[in-house]
Amino acid sequence: MVNRTPVIAVIGAGIAGLEAARQLSGLGYEPVLIEKAPAVGGHVAEWNRLFPDMAPAADLLQSLEAGTSGIRTHVDTEIASLGRLKDGYSLILSNGETLLCDAVLFATGFHLFDASRKEEYGYGIYDRVITNRDLEQWFNTRHDPRVGKPKAVGFVHCVGSRDVKAGNKQCSKVCCITAIKEAIEIKEEFPDAEVYCFYMDLRLFGKKYEDFYIRAQRDLGIHFIRGRVSEVGEAIDGRVVVKAEDTLSGKPVKVTLDLLVLMAGIVCNPDAQHYARELGVAVDEDGFLKSRDNLGAVIESSRPGVFFAGACTGAKTVPETLAEARSAALAIHQYFNKRR
Amino acid sequence: MMDFGFKLSPSSAVNLDTVDRARYDRLVQLVPDARTCIDCGSCSATCTAAPWSGMSVRKVLLGLQRGRDDEVDAMLSKCMLCGKCTMVCPRGINTRQLILTLCRLDRKGEVVR
Numbered sequence: 001m002v003n004r005t006p007v008i009a010v011i012g013a014g015i016a017g018l019e020a021a022r023q024l025s026g027l028g029y030e031p032v033l034i035e036k037a038p039a040v041g042g043h044v045a046e047w048n049r050l051f052p053d054m055a056p057a058a059d060l061l062q063s064l065e066a067g068t069s070g071i072r073t074h075v076d077t078e079i080a081s082l083g084r085l086k087d088g089y090s091l092i093l094s095n096g097e098t099l100l101c102d103a104v105l106f107a108t109g110f111h112l113f114d115a116s117r118k119e120e121y122g123y124g125i126y127d128r129v130i131t132n133r134d135l136e137q138w139f140n141t142r143h144d145p146r147v148g149k150p151k152a153v154g155f156v157h158c159v160g161s162r163d164v165k166a167g168n169k170q171c172s173k174v175c176c177i178t179a180i181k182e183a184i185e186i187k188e189e190f191p192d193a194e195v196y197c198f199y200m201d202l203r204l205f206g207k208k209y210e211d212f213y214i215r216a217q218r219d220l221g222i223h224f225i226r227g228r229v230s231e232v233g234e235a236i237d238g239r240v241v242v243k244a245e246d247t248l249s250g251k252p253v254k255v256t257l258d259l260l261v262l263m264a265g266i267v268c269n270p271d272a273q274h275y276a277r278e279l280g281v282a283v284d285e286d287g288f289l290k291s292r293d294n295l296g297a298v299i300e301s302s303r304p305g306v307f308f309a310g311a312c313t314g315a316k317t318v319p320e321t322l323a324e325a326r327s328a329a330l331a332i333h334q335y336f337n338k339r340r
Numbered sequence: 341m342m343d344f345g346f347k348l349s350p351s352s353a354v355n356l357d358t359v360d361r362a363r364y365d366r367l368v369q370l371v372p373d374a375r376t377c378i379d380c381g382s383c384s385a386t387c388t389a390a391p392w393s394g395m396s397v398r399k400v401l402l403g404l405q406r407g408r409d410d411e412v413d414a415m416l417s418k419c420m421l422c423g424k425c426t427m428v429c430p431r432g433i434n435t436r437q438l439i440l441t442l443c444r445l446d447r448k449g450e451v452v453r
Contacts (some may be wrong), residue, residue, distance in 0.1 A: 196356070214431075217375045221368070223405070226379070246354060248379045249402050255356035 005030045006102040006336050009091050011275065013073060014042020015064060015318060016310025016325045017107035022067035023329030024105075029336070032099060033073040034091070036271070040065065040075060042109050048139035050318055051181045052208035060318070082278040089279070089305070103305045103332050104279065106289060107325065108272035110311040113160030113168065113264040121156060121262055122232040128240045129232065129260045131159075132175070135182055150193050150258035153186050154242055155179045156229045157199040161265030170286050172265035173315040176202050177209045179263045180216050187220045195222045196255060198229045198244050206317060225253065232260060266315040281306050288314045299328040307332055359407035363442075366449030367404065370441050373433045377401050383425035383435055393418035397425050397435045400442070409447050416443060 006029050010017045013035035021031040047057040078094040091099040115123040115131045122129045130146050138144040157179055161172040183195050204210050216222040227244040235241050239256050246253045268287030276283050282290035282302040289312045292300040299308050309328040310321040368375050377398060384396035395418040403412040425435040444453040
């Protein structure tokens with residue numbers, strides 16, 4: 001074991017990377033954050049408010065960034081190559097720098113499914129079809145001509161999730177509650193609008209999620225229709241016509257909407273797969289990184305010295321991601337203690 | 341009428357743009373919990389009248405939202421008000437009160453009885 005402070009490359013400066021770096025730094029290590037985007041924050045930086053307490057996403061990021069202020073951070077930086085050394089790893093960065101480190105933490109997160117791949121929903125074809133990310137950005141900026149002042153709004157659950165043909169058979173887990181959260185926000189913004197949620201199942205597993213559901217039903221009168229949207233077309237006035245089956249009554253339904261929001265799912269990050277292969281770290285069949293053990297060692301990879309935090313191993317909520325980041329920092333601490 | 345050997349069936353599709361939800365809207369004003377139905381089917385499964393009549397509180401609520409008033413009224417007329425559905429509802433909806441309230445409303449949602 002080297003006598004200098006161990007260096008840990010943290011790939012990705014979303015909430016997982018930021019929290020892990022903060023913890024590692026507190027434990028006396030030297031984390032280095034590498035982020036390909038021009039700013040830290042990842043997907044959470046694109047979001048407006050977070051369930052279950054509707055806390056502003058910006059507040060969470062602010063506290064995470066405050067905790068990582070002294071930590072070496074490379075933004076706008078990609079990893080050109082990763083190599084294994086006898087006692088560590090070497091990363092060649094796109095800024096020309098070579099980073100020698102003693103451990104690697106994947107905090108590479110996920111990709112939001114490209115909704116235009118589900119052509120039948122018309123994203124990128126019809127003006128009134130947007131995604132969950134577009135809507136969150138509208139909540140942040142209030143600039144999106146597609147939103148307008150809608151009188152009827154629909155939400156399509158499971159876009160690119162639980163969809164074998166789209167190559168993602170896994171559940172994205174957070175879209176059910178996100179759809180209900182956004183439906184409530186839309187209803188609060190436009191109280192006269194009729195809001196419809198088209199779902200296959202509602203998977204409201206987390207703390208207070210069911211309260212959101214009951215509130216959406218009871219207090220706001222949001223309509224929940226069990227049936228997967230089969231196709232979306234454009235009416236002559238530019239509104240969109242949505243067709244589905246109401247599987248609870250066994251009848252086809254159609255409705256004309258001013259705005260249709262597609263709940264794009266969480267899919268694996270292809271960059272993470274690429275880095276994992278270079279390091280000889282196993283990738284799971286769903287495309288996410290493969291944990292050493294799915295019960296007791298979710299944050300450990302198949303290689304000693306390479307760790308995971310957050311959605312690189314599968315869809316996660318914000319608190320789950322933060323808990324994993326802390327847990328990964330502790331696992332890295334134990335890894336160095338054993339080597340000492 | 342001339343027999344062509346085939347006939348046209350009316351569409352069973354529900355058009356949510358034109359469906360009249362007045363009776364449902366009035367019902368949920370009077371019994372707000374009615375909106376929290378999750379279509380679990382407990383009420384229908386326990387219903388004393390269901391095996392012979394097709395009565396189902398779940399389908400009544402759904403039918404009201406889909407403009408299927410004839411089916412709703414036919415089902416309501418079969419209810420014996422035994423209250424078993426109220427005992428099993430996981431959302432705690434007072435289904436017996438819901439049915440009694442609904443029986444007092446006409447199709448426009450006016451209280452007539």
